[in-house]
Amino acid sequence: MQKLGDFKLPHFFNYPPYFTLQPVRDTRDKQVQLWKELILDYCRTQKIFVVGLEEDFPLFSNPVVERSLSHEAREAFLLALVSEGRAEWLDKGHRKCLILWHRIQEWADIILSFVKDNGLEDSVMTVEEIRSGAESRGTELHGIDRTILMRALRLLEQKGKLAIFKGTSTDDEGVKFSL
Amino acid sequence: MAGKWLATVQQTSSGRPVFLENEIECSLVSAVDLECDELSDFPSLKSGLLILTTHRLLWLPPDSSTSSPSSAVSLPLSSVSHIHSSKKSLKSIFHSPRVRFQASLNPGPRSVAITIVMRGKGDCDAFLGKFWENWRARAWEKESESEITRSGRGGDSQSKSGSANVSGGFYTREGALRMVGVSGILRKEQEMWESTDKSLQEAFLDLNALMSKAKEMVMLAEKMRQKLLTGSNSQTGTTNDEEMGSKEEMQDWLLSVGIISPVTKESAGALYHQQLSRQLADFVRIPLERAGGMMNLIDVYCHFNRARGTELISPEDLLRACSLWEKFDVQVMLRKFDSGVMVIQNKSHSDEEVFARIKALVTNPDALRTGISPSDAAMTLGIAPGMAKEHLLTAESKGLLCRDISPDGFRFYINLFADINTDDVYLIKDHSMYASWVRVASASS
CATH class of the missing domain: 1.10.10.10 (Winged helix-like DNA-binding domain superfamily/Winged helix DNA-binding domain)
Structure with missing residues (x-):
């Protein structure tokens, strides 16, 4: 099992389509769900409060399979957290996001x-x-x-x-x- | 319905009449009645489609694809003894335009007068002109003259003289084949090429000549096929296998030039797209089978125009002909993918079968790990890459696949998202696709 520091990554982190924003609705809903859980879990264990879209957030790329999320995908996953009240944009340009693993x-x-x-x-x-x-x-x-x-x-x-x-x-x- | 007076005509499944060998359509008129006052038991032929060919007058009942195919009738032009010129009278202004002619019907002892009544918008004078022209051209006589050699094609008045000249070179005056041994074949081939060469040179003299010569080109190809056929029959004893092989190849090649009577805008007028649509439905069946039940519209366009040889159709005409299929009871249909790509497919073609094959492809251990590209799928399915991509995208939209876009390109993986448990992301269900993927992926890393 792959690890990021002391964080245990799930297997599907090495599944290449996980890093491409899926266009089909059902598939995408599931993908977004998995990303939300992963971001919250990771931030909780690593005590990360702010995720910058243009910064090197470790989850957003996987050197093992040489895949990384596009800007559009990053924004989509964070937006899903925001719409659930588990995150908030810190600026109007949506470049920094406050992650609320506790509300x-x-x-x-x-x-x-x-x-x-x-x-x-x-x-x-x-x-x-x-x-x-x-x-x-x-x-x-x-x-x-x-x-x-x-x-x-x-x-x-x-x-x-x-x-x-x-x-x-x-x-x-x-x-x-x-x- | 045909009764004893008129011969019935075979029709294809899409409602086109089956033509005689070398028979060419010259004119089509819709909403036509055929009447004969002198015969009390003459069948009632009301508002059908009248087709004038070089050999016959064909009458197809309205909406012929749904009614019984035996109701189409024909009258050979050879039985026509006189065509009356149209009389301009006060009466004719109020009547539907009509053409009258004398014909000796089969069991009848004497000739009877038959009237063609055009209730539609057809151009009566133009039809009469063509009727005259074809009746006088006596294409059917050339047919019987050259029956042994099977070379004469007759046809429209423009190419009559040309075909007569050319056929003289290949055969002796008695009509027997002058085909002795390999040298005979070679010599004839040589003569053939010389005359072809000549035709080519003449063809480019001017545009009019090109049009008439182009028709001749198709005839030449047809003639070569016939010659090869008769050649292989009489030469089986002496030719070796290699020669036979190349001959068959040649025949196949020539057969693909095989639409003898192309539906043209000139001959069909307003009915053009309807007739073209039916002809296309007949034509496309064989290439479609070969391509596995689905073909790109562009490929169909190329195949079809190549088969027509002359009288090429435009892409717009093809599209209109295809969209008319909805109205006819034919075995093929036009399908538009979400991406806008249009294909022709058999109605019996099933996506499920394709999906099953894609699934088998994408779940083999290598593809589980690396995914598949459209060209991988194209190779396995035996179809064009563009078409394969459409299939993959359709499979994706059904949730079977999902995509991976990276600097390596656009690839598709089996969709594992459904197998992953959102409550416990580390859980791997036994015997699930996700489990086999994890096994393959961890083995490779």
Whole structure:
């Protein structure tokens, strides 16, 4: 079985038609489905949050069978993720895509349980501390994409679970939890 | 229906009449009645298709492909004793145009007057002119004169003199073959080429001459075939196998020049496409069988025009003739692929059979791993690469295949997507096509 780092690739990754956007509808639906699963799985295990269409994303080419996805195919597969709410375009030109292997709501729930686990119910943290602080080490929040974190925090703010405020000295924003 | 007065005419499955040897169609008129007031039991022949040939008048019932084929009748021109010129009278302005002639019908003791009534739009004067011309040309007499030698083709007035001259060179005055041994054949071949050469030179003198000489070319080819036929009959004792082989090859080659009576715009007028359509349906059957039931329209066009020799048809005419097949009960049909490529295929041709062969091809271990290109399929199926690609694309649209486009080219693989489980992408079902592919693919890497 072929591996990409420590990621185990499925057999069909060496099936050449997997890398050509199929024109027949039923076949294409299945192909798109398989690509969506693979992209989400890979990003989850490798903690990849942003996929650039023009960058060398390891899944998009297979040196073993000498095949790689066309730009059109890459966009089609990511678009399928976007339409399911599992990804979002970061720019209007569709060049960068945010991969949401946890939806924003799921991330919000993860933040809440992180806060409870660490007894931070009434404390203040900076956004950067949540991403890279000692408390978050070993959790899924460690190294989270800033855009995703902010979206999840704003969702919690709307629900009254915390308040976001602008720091005075740094660019960084602070978070006051109030559970 | 024909009764005792008129002979019945055989028709092909697509409704074209079967012609005599060397018989050529000269004019077609639709919606024609044949009447004879003098015979009380003369059959009722209403609004049919009248075909004037060099030898006969043929009357085909309307919509002849659906009615019983025996209802078409004929009247040999040799039985016509007089053709009345048309009378211009006040009466004729209100009547449908008609042509009257005297003919001695078979069991009858005396000649009777028969009237051709044209209820359609046919040009009566033009028809009368051609009727006269062919009756006077007496093509059938030439036929019987040269019956032993089987060389005379007679035909229209333009080529009469030419054929008489040429046939004189090959045979003795008594009509017996002057064919003795190999030298005899060689000499005759030589004479043949000389006269062909001469015809060729004359042919390019001017355009009119070209048209008449072109007809002669077809006749020459026909004559060569006849000569080869009679030659092989009388020479079987002396010729060796190699000679026989080349003769057969020659005959095959000449037979493909074999449409003796091409339907032309001139002779058929408005009925042109209908008649052409029927003729094409008859013609295409054999090449179609050879090509495995399906042929590209372009190939058909080449085959057909080559067989016609002269009076070539345009691509538009071919397309119109093919699209008319829907209206007739014929065994062939025009089919348009999604890509726009048009083919002619037998109605009995089945895609399933082709798919089964493609599947067998694409699932052999090598093809499982590397896929197949249209030219691989063409070689295995014995068809043209363009056609093979159409078949592969159709198979793809049915979900049998899927494509792989890479710098190596356009290839097709067996479709494995259906075998892959989306809930567990690592699962390989036993005995599935996916399992055999994984086995082949991992063995090679």
